[in-house]
Each structure stands twice: as structure tokens, then as C-alpha cells.
Amino acid sequence: MSDERPEPGTVRPGGRTAKVRAAVLRAAGDALAEQGWDTLDLAEIARRAGVGKTTVYRRWGTMQGLTVDLLKEMAEESLPRTETGTLLGDLTAQARLVLKTLRDARQGPLLRALVTAADCDAATAEALRGFYRIRIAEWVPCVEAAIERGEVPAGTDAAEVIRAVSAPLYYRFFASGDPLDDDVAARAAAAAIAAARAGVFTV
Amino acid sequence: MSDERPEPGTVRPGGRTAKVRAAVLRAAGDALAEQGWDTLDLAEIARRAGVGKTTVYRRWGTMQGLTVDLLKEMAEESLPRTETGTLLGDLTAQARLVLKTLRDARQGPLLRALVTAADCDAATAEALRGFYRIRIAEWVPCVEAAIERGEVPAGTDAAEVIRAVSAPLYYRFFASGDPLDDDVAARAAAAAIAAARAGVFTV
Numbered sequence: 001m002s003d004e005r006p007e008p009g010t011v012r013p014g015g016r017t018a019k020v021r022a023a024v025l026r027a028a029g030d031a032l033a034e035q036g037w038d039t040l041d042l043a044e045i046a047r048r049a050g051v052g053k054t055t056v057y058r059r060w061g062t063m064q065g066l067t068v069d070l071l072k073e074m075a076e077e078s079l080p081r082t083e084t085g086t087l088l089g090d091l092t093a094q095a096r097l098v099l100k101t102l103r104d105a106r107q108g109p110l111l112r113a114l115v116t117a118a119d120c121d122a123a124t125a126e127a128l129r130g131f132y133r134i135r136i137a138e139w140v141p142c143v144e145a146a147i148e149r150g151e152v153p154a155g156t157d158a159a160e161v162i163r164a165v166s167a168p169l170y171y172r173f174f175a176s177g178d179p180l181d182d183d184v185a186a187r188a189a190a191a192a193i194a195a196a197r198a199g200v201f202t203v
Numbered sequence: 204m205s206d207e208r209p210e211p212g213t214v215r216p217g218g219r220t221a222k223v224r225a226a227v228l229r230a231a232g233d234a235l236a237e238q239g240w241d242t243l244d245l246a247e248i249a250r251r252a253g254v255g256k257t258t259v260y261r262r263w264g265t266m267q268g269l270t271v272d273l274l275k276e277m278a279e280e281s282l283p284r285t286e287t288g289t290l291l292g293d294l295t296a297q298a299r300l301v302l303k304t305l306r307d308a309r310q311g312p313l314l315r316a317l318v319t320a321a322d323c324d325a326a327t328a329e330a331l332r333g334f335y336r337i338r339i340a341e342w343v344p345c346v347e348a349a350i351e352r353g354e355v356p357a358g359t360d361a362a363e364v365i366r367a368v369s370a371p372l373y374y375r376f377f378a379s380g381d382p383l384d385d386d387v388a389a390r391a392a393a394a395a396i397a398a399a400r401a402g403v404f405t406v
Binding site: 023036038039068109111112115116117118119120128129134136161164166167168170171172173175176177178187190191192195196197198200201 | 209239241242313314319320321322323328331334335336337339363366367369370371373374375377378379381390393394395397399400401403404
């Protein structure tokens with residue numbers, strides 16, 4: 001790499017630097033999903049990505065630095081919300097997206113690995129928080145539209161409704177191990193709306 | 204140890220075998236909370252517990268075996284539910300107990316380590332599920348009493364209400380990293396009740 005190499009994210013998409021970043025982040029995600037956090041190092045990621053070890057060490061420095069960059073990319077790539085015209089439709093779509101992510105053979109284990117990584121490193125923890133902040137913010141307008149339509153009370157904390165939809169799915173995934181299925185997703189959406197209507201999330 | 208050593212849990216409390224088990228499980232919990240799952244081995248636990256390495260290897264075999272036994276002990280030691288006479292009082296007490304556990308300097312990191320351990324080993328995953336099954340079952344009678352009092356509809360899935368109380372706290376702890384405080388606990392209880400009243404958890 002040249003001495004004037006730009007920081008990640010500052011080059012045009014499709015440039016050589018962007019291609020290297022994409023390959024390395026893809027390899028990092030695959031490796032985290034397959035092996036978990038604790039046994040990985042940058043040399044292994046470079047090998048998987050087919051990129052020189054020196055390039056990876058120079059650019060990301062540590063597995064922590066690479067994991068933070070991966071979380072930034074995941075945050076940027078968050079899928080757009082669904083707009084169905086009703087809060088139940090929108091939040092059911094949100095719950096199904098969370099369900100699909102947690103049950104996905106790559107994304108589920110990747111999230112587990114990222115949570116473990118966040119537990120070991122403060123910068124990764126902050127990047128994980130940032131990732132969820134962006135995910136939550138993406139769906140907030142669904143609740144704001146529902147407030148305007150009069151479906152839930154004015155003053156409802158929209159982000160808290162979005163968190164309430166995801167929570168039962170994450171609880172089962174990380175803690176209780178109870179089955180994750182469409183019924184759970186449907187109940188998560190309906191429960192969040194019932195609580196919002198009752199004024200529980202009104203600030 | 205003698206050749207006729209009993210299986211864990213089959214001897215009288217206070218006997219030598221029970222004392223060794225208590226010391227080793229205490230050391231295992233401390234070590235998991237401090238170091239996490241991945242760097243531990245039985246020799247380190249034996250050293251911490253002040254128990255011979257051979258004893259620990261003979262009795263538990265692997266860190267997985269020891270972790271399963273720790274989860275069994277934790278399940279047996281689950282705190283009794285609070286009975287306040289109202290569902291809101293009871294479930295607020297449940298939410299505060301979860302909050303206290305997750306924020307505890309030993310128990311919070313221990314739960315993280317156990318979730319990581321469960322991700323690496325099927326028997327540990329089953330033991331973790333069993334631990335939550337018992338925790339949830341302990342609080343189910345609060346919802347059953349509320350059904351009898353007419354606070355929530357007949358046919359309400361009591362265990363699902365209990366899960367709904369814990370879920371927002373676990374979501375913040377493992378995923379979003381949003382603050383965990385008494386307001387979150389109070390909202391978790393109120394939201395679960397609102398959803399139950401609306402019939403979301405009725406089967």
C-alpha cells in the first residue's frame with residue numbers, strides 16, 4: 001500500500017482500497033460467525049480474504065480495530081424499514097426481520113461473536129451500541145407515523161417501542177433458549193403496541 | 204477421594220463431598236465472572252478452590268461438565284418470588300431482581316460467560332435453558348394468582364408474561380447497551396401487564 005493510503009471509508013466506492021476493505025470485512029464476518037471471537041487473529045483474516053497480512057495489520061492494527069470497522073459497515077448497511085400503513089404491520093415486519101437475522105446461519109453466530117467481542121473491549125462495545133442505535137432509529141418513523149394517525153398516544157417514546165419489539169426475540173436467543181418462531185415475532189409486535197396504547201412508553 | 208464417591212448432589216449437605224463441591228463451584232463462578240469462558244481450565248479452578256487437581260478432574264472431567272453442574276446449583280438456589288398482592292407489585296419485584304442480577308459485579312459477567320459457554324457446548328446450552336426454565340417457573344404463580352383475581356384474562360400464558368418482564372432488561376444487557384435502571388424495570392413490568400390485559404399472551 002502507498003504511504004498516502006486514505007483512512008477506511010474516505011475513498012470512492014469500487015476503488016482498490018474499498019475492495020480490500022470489503023474483502024477483509026467479509027472474511028472477518030465469516031470467521032467470527034464460524035469460529036467466534038476468542039480464537040481469531042488478523043493473520044487468519046488476511047489469509048481468508050486473500051489480502052497481504054501487512055496490509056491488514058497496517059490498516060486495522062488489531063482484531064478489535066477490525067471488529068469496530070465491521071460494526072460500522074453493518075450499521076451503514078442496515079436494511080430500510082417496511083411501511084405498511086399500520087403500526088401492527090410495520091412492527092410485525094420489524095420483528096420478522098429480527099427473527100430472520102437471529103435464525104440466520106451466518107448472522108446469528110456473528111451477533112453472538114460480536115456481543116462476546118464487545119464484552120472484551122470498550123471500543124467494540126461502543127461500536128455495538130452505535131450499531132443498535134442506528135438499527136433502532138431506522139424503525140422509529142413507523143411509530144412516529146402511528147402517533148400522527150392516532151394509533152398510539154402523543155408523547156410515546158418511539159425508540160422504546162422499537163426496543164420492546166426486539167427484546168423478546170433477543171431474550172430467547174441469548175438467555176432462555178426458548179424457540180424462536182413467527183408466533184413469537186407476532187406476539188412481540190402486538191405486545192409492544194398494547195403497552196404503547198396503554199401509555200407505558202409515554203414520556 | 205474414595206472409590207465409592209457419590210455423584211454430586213447425592214450426599215448430605217455439609218459432608219466433605221458437599222463442601223468440596225461448594226468450594227469448586229464457587230471458584231468456578233468467580234473465575235468465569237473474572238476471566239470469561241474461553242481462557243479457563245480445571246487446573247485453574249482447582250487452584251482457586253484449594254482442592255486437588257485430580258479430585259476436580261475425576262469429578263467433573265471437563266470445564267463443560269463443571270459449568271453444567273454450576274448451572275444446576277444456580278437453578279436450585281433461585282430466589283423465591285415476591286408476593287405483594289397485585290400483579291404490578293409482583294412483576295416489578297421480578298424486574299428489579301433481574302436488574303439487580305444483571306448489574307451485579309459478579310453475576311452480570313458470570314451470566315455473560317455462561318451464555319458464551321452455552322454457545323460452545325450443547326450440554327451447557329441445555330443446562331442454561333433448564334436454569335431459565337426454573338427461574339421462569341418460580342414466578343409463574345404470580346400471574347396465575349392475577350388470573351384468579353381477574354387482573355388479566357383467563358387463558359393467559361403465565362410463563363410468557365414472565366419472559367416479557369425479563370426481555371427488555373436482557374436486550375439492553377446483551378445487545379443494545381442502553382442504560383439499565385429502575386425506570387426500565389418499572390416499564391418492563393407495566394408493559395408485560397398491558398400486553399397480558401390486551402390478550403396478547405392468551406392461548
